[in-house]
Amino acid sequence: MISVHPKLTINAAFLQEIKDDNLRLYGLLDHLRACWLVNDPDVFRPEWFTELICDLRDQIAMHFALENAFGYFEKPVTSDPLLSAEAQRLLDQHEELYLQICSIAEGAEELLYPEFEEADYSRQVDLFKEFYKAFQAHESAEFDLMMNVFLKQQKESRPLVSMDQETGFCGR
16 A cells, blocks of 8 residues: 655654753743633733743744654654554644644733733633643653654664573573
8 A cells, every 4th residue: 555645753862852851831831721720810910821822832833843853754764654654643733733822822912902801811711721731642642652662663673582582591
């Protein structure tokens, strides 16, 4: 069967390094998570929400750009069809998630002018909560993919041993 998609894989080490180094992104997510825990515009001011959500949008853009450039790559030497399909699915999610956070940021900016509506603020907070869950699921799936690729690479580069050596039989 001919695949319509090019073979795709990830560089698990680079992808993990990108995730480990993006402390600003995860800090923003934690700060914004507080907005639905409190969900009171008198406590967590809409101006703060808007500023944080716009910063998050920019961080997500950078995060996905780095992952796309250094974490995913086409035409690997060897390819596992299942891992390749999962890598493609996750790579495609980058655009969906980015567009989702852009929409939330635009809505948050519109909240402030001309007149603040508490119901609209609550709606934006709910939309962010949905985004947060989708982003966490995406990150978790990328972690699972990294582990699967790592285990496959480890298994393939394992030294060849005889069946006797593997079971501990010395053959005396």
